[in-house]
Amino acid sequence: MDMRVNPKAKLKLVMVGNGMAGVRTIEELLKLAPDLYDITVFGAEPHPNYNRILLSPVLAGEQTLDEIVLNDWAWYTDNGITLHAGKTVTEVDRVKRMVRATGADGSVIEAPYDRLIMATGSNPFMLPIPGKDLAGVLAYRDIADTQAMIDAATRYSHAVVIGGGLLGLEAANGLMKRGMAVSVVHVGPWLMERQLDEVAGQLLQASLEERGMTFLMGAQTQELVGNDEGRVRAIRFKDGTEVPADLVVMAVGIRPNTALAESMRLHVNKGIVVSDTLQTVTDPRIYAVGECAAHRGIAYGLVAPLFEQGKVLATHLAEFGIGRYVGSLTSTKLKVTGIDLFSAGNFTGGANTEEIVMSDPSGGVYKKLVIQDDKLVGACLYGDTVDGSWYFKLLRDGRSVADIRDKLMFGESNIGDVGHQGQSKASAMADTDEVCGCNGVTKGTICKAIKDKGLFTLEEVRKQTKASASCGSCTGLVEQILMFTAGGDYSATPKLKAMCACTDHGHQAVRDAIRQSKYTNTGAVFAGMGWRTPNGCASCRPAVNYYLISTWPKEAKDDPQSRFINERMHANIQKDGTYSVIPRMWGGETTADELRRIADAVDKYKIPTVKVTGGQRIDLLGVKKEDLQAVWNDIGMPSGHAYAKALRTVKTCVGSEWCRMGTQDSTQMGKDLERAMWRMYAPHKVKFAVSGCPRNCAEAGIKDVGIIGVDSGWEMYVAGNGGIKTEVAHFFTKLKTAEEVLEYTGAFMQLYRLEGWYLERTVHYVNRVGLDYVKKKILDDHEGRKALWAELQFALDGEPDPWFEHQKAAVDTRQFIPIKPVAMEGVIV
Amino acid sequence: MNAWIPIARVDDIPVLGSRCVQREQGLDVAVFRNAQDEVFALLDRCPHKGGPLSQGIVFGTSVACPLHNWTIGLDSGCAKEPDEGCTPRFAVKVEDGVVHLDVQELSTLATDLTRPLAGPQRKTATA
Numbered sequence: 001m002d003m004r005v006n007p008k009a010k011l012k013l014v015m016v017g018n019g020m021a022g023v024r025t026i027e028e029l030l031k032l033a034p035d036l037y038d039i040t041v042f043g044a045e046p047h048p049n050y051n052r053i054l055l056s057p058v059l060a061g062e063q064t065l066d067e068i069v070l071n072d073w074a075w076y077t078d079n080g081i082t083l084h085a086g087k088t089v090t091e092v093d094r095v096k097r098m099v100r101a102t103g104a105d106g107s108v109i110e111a112p113y114d115r116l117i118m119a120t121g122s123n124p125f126m127l128p129i130p131g132k133d134l135a136g137v138l139a140y141r142d143i144a145d146t147q148a149m150i151d152a153a154t155r156y157s158h159a160v161v162i163g164g165g166l167l168g169l170e171a172a173n174g175l176m177k178r179g180m181a182v183s184v185v186h187v188g189p190w191l192m193e194r195q196l197d198e199v200a201g202q203l204l205q206a207s208l209e210e211r212g213m214t215f216l217m218g219a220q221t222q223e224l225v226g227n228d229e230g231r232v233r234a235i236r237f238k239d240g241t242e243v244p245a246d247l248v249v250m251a252v253g254i255r256p257n258t259a260l261a262e263s264m265r266l267h268v269n270k271g272i273v274v275s276d277t278l279q280t281v282t283d284p285r286i287y288a289v290g291e292c293a294a295h296r297g298i299a300y301g302l303v304a305p306l307f308e309q310g311k312v313l314a315t316h317l318a319e320f321g322i323g324r325y326v327g328s329l330t331s332t333k334l335k336v337t338g339i340d341l342f343s344a345g346n347f348t349g350g351a352n353t354e355e356i357v358m359s360d361p362s363g364g365v366y367k368k369l370v371i372q373d374d375k376l377v378g379a380c381l382y383g384d385t386v387d388g389s390w391y392f393k394l395l396r397d398g399r400s401v402a403d404i405r406d407k408l409m410f411g412e413s414n415i416g417d418v419g420h421q422g423q424s425k426a427s428a429m430a431d432t433d434e435v436c437g438c439n440g441v442t443k444g445t446i447c448k449a450i451k452d453k454g455l456f457t458l459e460e461v462r463k464q465t466k467a468s469a470s471c472g473s474c475t476g477l478v479e480q481i482l483m484f485t486a487g488g489d490y491s492a493t494p495k496l497k498a499m500c501a502c503t504d505h506g507h508q509a510v511r512d513a514i515r516q517s518k519y520t521n522t523g524a525v526f527a528g529m530g531w532r533t534p535n536g537c538a539s540c541r542p543a544v545n546y547y548l549i550s551t552w553p554k555e556a557k558d559d560p561q562s563r564f565i566n567e568r569m570h571a572n573i574q575k576d577g578t579y580s581v582i583p584r585m586w587g588g589e590t591t592a593d594e595l596r597r598i599a600d601a602v603d604k605y606k607i608p609t610v611k612v613t614g615g616q617r618i619d620l621l622g623v624k625k626e627d628l629q630a631v632w633n634d635i636g637m638p639s640g641h642a643y644a645k646a647l648r649t650v651k652t653c654v655g656s657e658w659c660r661m662g663t664q665d666s667t668q669m670g671k672d673l674e675r676a677m678w679r680m681y682a683p684h685k686v687k688f689a690v691s692g693c694p695r696n697c698a699e700a701g702i703k704d705v706g707i708i709g710v711d712s713g714w715e716m717y718v719a720g721n722g723g724i725k726t727e728v729a730h731f732f733t734k735l736k737t738a739e740e741v742l743e744y745t746g747a748f749m750q751l752y753r754l755e756g757w758y759l760e761r762t763v764h765y766v767n768r769v770g771l772d773y774v775k776k777k778i779l780d781d782h783e784g785r786k787a788l789w790a791e792l793q794f795a796l797d798g799e800p801d802p803w804f805e806h807q808k809a810a811v812d813t814r815q816f817i818p819i820k821p822v823a824m825e826g827v828i829v
Numbered sequence: 830m831n832a833w834i835p836i837a838r839v840d841d842i843p844v845l846g847s848r849c850v851q852r853e854q855g856l857d858v859a860v861f862r863n864a865q866d867e868v869f870a871l872l873d874r875c876p877h878k879g880g881p882l883s884q885g886i887v888f889g890t891s892v893a894c895p896l897h898n899w900t901i902g903l904d905s906g907c908a909k910e911p912d913e914g915c916t917p918r919f920a921v922k923v924e925d926g927v928v929h930l931d932v933q934e935l936s937t938l939a940t941d942l943t944r945p946l947a948g949p950q951r952k953t954a955t956a
Contacts, residue, residue, distance in 0.1 A: 453911075464911045533888065533889055534864055535845060535888050535889065536888055537886075537888045537889075537891075537893070537900075538885070538886040538888060538893030538898060538900070541886060541888065542886070560843075561843060561844065561845040561846050561886070561887065562845075562886070563886075564886065565884040565885065565886075565895040566895075569884070573880075573881075573884060573895050573896070574947050574948075575878070575879075575880075575896065575945050575947045576879075576944050576945055576948070577879075577880065577884070577944055578947065608948040608949050608950070609948050621947075621948060622947065622948045812843055812846070814843065814848065815843075818848075818849045818850070818851045818857065819836055819837055819848050819849065819850045819860075820850075820851050821834050821836055821851075821852075821930065821935065
């Protein structure tokens with residue numbers, strides 16, 4: 001029974017603060033529980049919520065104030081939110097649960113609450129020096145400050161910025177662009193010392209000096225000197241020197257704005273202290289989010305962690321009771337057009353750390369990577385930051401970099417990205433240049449979407465524009481564009497990525513649960529692991545289905561409706577809805593009889609295109625769905641699985657049987673491998689190649705497993721890839737006999753089948769777990785290797801060919817047969 | 830008054846799957862069945878690039894297009910945000926476990942829409 005006096009009355013939610021973190025929280029809340037609360041928002045500034053990060057581009061004249069508004073007045077009305085803008089909250093009575101605010105005109109507004117969000121943000125720190133209250137002395141925090149700086153730039157000529165940090169340099173850059181002569185006063189040893197090391201800091205200084213900025217490094221400010229009208233006219237230093245200044249901007253740091261919280265007797269320590277659910281530790285009705293909140297001793301100042309906090313808080317306000325904020329790692333980029341810098345983690349290094357440094361001061365490029373215990377712990381990049389997100393990912397993942405150490409400095413993009421003309425600097429690209437070659441998205445389209453739709457994160461850009469959503473090779477470029485356009489200071493929490501929106505579990509958790517709880521069907525996984533959707537979605541269901549059949553061969557039942565169409569139809573769908581058929585040709589060898597049958601089928605079913613594939617097979621394109629079964633039957637060759645996440649092709653060279661250079665019978669080796677492992681479903685497609693000598697005509701160096709014959713046996717290479725990023729396979733081991741090649745290849749494949757995440761190619765799997773781990777499992781553990789090979793053989797034993805054994809392969813043949821309504825009788829009127 | 834024509838028994842459609850109904854003119858109509866045994870009918874053509882929705886993965890009350898993974902609502906025929914566009918819907922009546930479609934709609938609705946061309950016919954079409 002509902003004991004409330006009036007169960008229909010909505011709860012009252014009041015938010016103190018109308019900034020980015022707070023309003024994002026409300027947005028997330030409205031998505032989850034649109035009708036739970038009556039919402040009232042108090043904002044001290046007379047503006048709706050705007051993007052504070054973009055004040056710098058506004059100051060620099062690159063954007064206007066209107067363009068940086070995130071939620072216009074209508075948004076508040078449309079969502080039934082009462083907004084008191086320009087009203088400062090002066091008092092909160094926690095006993096009566098009442099918020100009291102005062103307007104500029106002295107009017108008082110009261111609002112009662114059931115739940116209260118403190119989103120008061122932070123205040124700029126003003127140096128306590130004589131003259132700080134003179135006219136023309138400003139902080140740099142809000143629209144009013146920005147407007148005052150823009151106005152000053154039209155009337156005065158000398159500006160001094162105190163503070164050579166991120167904000168100070170952005171202010172200095174903006175004022176300079178507005179025509180002022182700008183000096184930056186900085187007490188630190190070099191610029192942005194909290195984000196950059198000394199070398200990068202000096203490169204930055206040189207670059208800004210070149211643009212006309214003046215620096216007074218190590219200068220200690222004594223006082224600000226005013227003129228007769230009470231306006232600042234100069235800044236005086238401790239050594240007695242003076243610099244003229246009609247405008248002084250103090251950008252020496254921000255402090256969480258906790259004055260109100262303290263007056264409410266909330267526990268404050270470097271911010272309003274909150275738990276992992278963003279609840280204040282003092283009062284369970286009160287939450288704090290954003291720059292004013294101290295979570296595990298840290299008050300964050302960048303937008304991504306704050307949005308992450310907002311998301312978590314929203315789930316609790318919506319009474320879902322799920323989600324914890326566990327802290328974030330942060331990275332920094334500077335929003336000064338034309339200057340690229342990036343830093344993350346411990347970029348200064350220290351005892352027990354090693355550094356890899358690339359320094360080209362005249363070329364304007366500097367990169368430093370800090371490594372500790374074989375892990376990347378920090379990065380500082382200047383001039384070329386395209387790999388920043390990659391380094392940041394390595395840093396977050398905490399993965400061992402021992403195996404890629406030699407390539408680390410050259411970045412992810414240096415291994416052969418394709419699809420965006422080898423561009424690595426987004427700022428150098430024109431609006432019409434294509435950024436994402438997969439989805440044909442230009443830089444202009446991305447910029448427009450970011451501005452029009454108010455996007456902040458890579459995920460949002462991917463969703464809206466599809467840029468970098470397919471192969472992902474342009475991710476770095478998209479992030480750069482995001483940074484320049486939206487000012488997104490990214491960083492992400494080091495938590496596991498959820499499989500999809502249906503669940504919070506990651507791939508590994510799902511794999512583990514399937515094994516531990518012995519789930520054998522998708523329904524059991526969804527129920528047992530608390531899926532939010534009844535039957536998953538197009539992204540998790542195929543993954544779960546694969547995990548089930550690979551973990552429990554012969555026990556879990558393959559579900560055709562959980563497979564992509566190609567694996568349900570056992571052919572490859574084409575843009576017009578027809579299919580392509582690729583029969584298997586063992587090791588790429590064929591016969592006159594097979595070719596004759598193929599030719600006859602082409603004529604009989606009027607197949608429009610016949611093409612030789614890169615994997616030494618023949619592709620028949622444009623086969624109608626209704627004809628598929630008949631074509632398979634007429635050709636009478638096994639399924640090539642060219643449509644499946646499975647073993648595709650084993651490419652071979654001619655080998656010692658014919659070739660005058662050949663040292664080994666590569667064709668036979670390829671045929672044996674293919675016969676042993678065809679019908680093998682895997683996390684992603686798998687390709688092998690076997691060459692008969694080191695000339696390597698079968699291109700074994702870019703295959704999941706490449707075997708190269710040498711006089712004394714076979715060399716085995718793993719985890720190569722010829723796709724988006726050309727990845728050269730790693731030398732794995734040297735083997736003597738063909739039997740060993742089968743055993744080692746099979747064991748590697750079974751390890752990948754059991755541990756790989758769905759849609760993860762061997763190259764990504766090996767990158768994730770490290771080559772050393774794979775070597776330990778396959779090369780060092782003889783028993784384990786033999787067991788893996790035996791497991792694979794068990795799993796593949798008796799597996800059906802879906803082209804011929806429909807029932808056993810769970811092929812629903814109804815899908816080939818169209819319904820013709822005319823054939824049915826009886827029209828009901 | 831609608832004239833309904835029986836198409837198939839609900840059981841003839843795979844759960845979380847579909848069947849295609851051929852028409853005299855125009856593209857097929859895709860008839861879907863979800864896990865709750867609800868039946869929906871849409872023109873078998875994604876509003877994005879004309880992909881055959883009948884071949885997609887069905888979940889909840891949606892289908893993911895097999896070509897580029899747009900999510901189309903089975904009840905509305907419309908793409909899920911942020912994608913935009915709708916495919917025509919067909920009225921469905923289920924009576925005694927038999928699915929019926931509207932005769933009038935089958936013969937007239939969206940008969941002009943086509944699929945993209947592929948292969949050699951593409952070149953002859955554009956030449």
